[in-house]
Amino acid sequence: MLNPIWLNTFVTLINTGHFTKTAEKLFMTQPGVSQQVSKLEQACGFTLIKRDKKSFDLTEQGRLVYDYATTLKKNEQTLLEALAFDNPHAGNCTIACSGSMALLLYPALLDLQMSHPSLIIKLTAAPNHQILNDIQKSNIELGIVTDVPNMREFDINKLANEELCLVLPKNIAPTGTLAETLINQGLVDHPDAKHYLxxxxxxxxxxxxxxLVPTDIPVVSYINQLSQILSPVAKGLGFTVLPKNALENFAQKELLTVIKPPTPVIETLYTVKKKNRTLPERYKALINVIHKLTGD
Structure with a gap:
């Protein structure tokens, strides 16, 4: 790689047309300017200027080096300008959360993207361990999880609380205790079911x-599409546990029964990102939408 200091001296010399003026502009001595130009010629393997007493002319190789150096400087300036500008309404935003949270967020995130077409939002529904793994590998920038991760590896902030609901078919006939009813009914399983249970x-x-432990309960169905988890329950098949917002988004709520527990079951949500990672400005609008929807 050609020495950038020599290139800068060479470009300044060509622009001023004079060794003394170049030395003054660069706070150098005239012999220092001559020495750097000579070193550049040695590095290139060609004579770059033809000296004639106090004047000089560019050789063809010198013209090529001059063009290269000026282009390099322009590219550097363009890069620095690009680095200095963090567009709050353009670029990719990658986020991952549970399926129920994705149902809640996605319509609002689409509205945000419609308002700012240069903003590209990529939303993934995934379990906690996958979200954390993808953040650590820089596959995604922002996650919403329910388990507090290792604080040495992640930056976390409490987002909100959400209630978990035990959902059974409408007018189900109890068979003894609630535990016996659940065992007889069977679980409609999904990626977060064991954790919620x-x-x-x-x-x-x-x-x-x-x-009672989740493994005591037989599985009667499995589905990883959140919007479909309550469908078998509405038809009288099985039961499940889901966040309240997933229940509220289901079209046939009248076919379901939500068991009211002695104590509400509350799960805490956290936003998480890679440790010491400063998110681009465009994530501020996205995070504002998340806080607004979760009621924080």
Missing amino acids: SMYFEQCQEPSLKK
């Missing part, structure tokens, strides 16, 4: 559920 059993204070 464990939290529900632990927090709800329903006596029959205290000793």
Whole structure:
């Protein structure tokens, strides 16, 4: 790589047309200017200027080097200008969250993108462990999770609380205790079901559920599309546990029964990003939408 200091001296010399003026402009001595030009010629392997007493002319090789150096300087300036401008309404925004949160966020994020067409929002529905893994690998910039990750690897902020709902078919006939009813009914499984069930059993204070674990319950169906999880329950098949906002977005709520526990089951949501990562300006609008929708 050609020495950028020599190139700058050479370009200044050509622009001023004089060794003394170049030396003054660059706060150098005239012999210093001559020495740097000579070093540049040695590095290129060609004579760049033909000296004639106090004047000089560019050789063809010198003209090529001059054009290269000036283009290099313009490109550098363009780069610096681009680095200095962080467009708040343009560029990619990558975010991952649970399926239920994606249902809540996506319409509003589409509206944001419609307002700013140069903003490209990429939303992924995924479980907690995948979200954290993708953030660590820089596949996504921002995640919404329910488990507090390792604070040495991530920056986290509390976002909001959401209620978990135990959902059964409408007018279901109880078969003994609630735990027995759930076992007889069977679980409509989904990617977050085991996590939600464990939290529900632990927090709800329903006596029959205290000793129940998710593996005690047979699975009658599995679906990884959140919008379809409540469909089998509405048809009388199985039960499931989902965040309240997923239930509110279901069109046939009249076909469902939500069990009211002695103590509401609340899950805390957190925004998470890579440790010490400063997000671009365009994420501010996206984060504002998230806070508005979650009621924080």
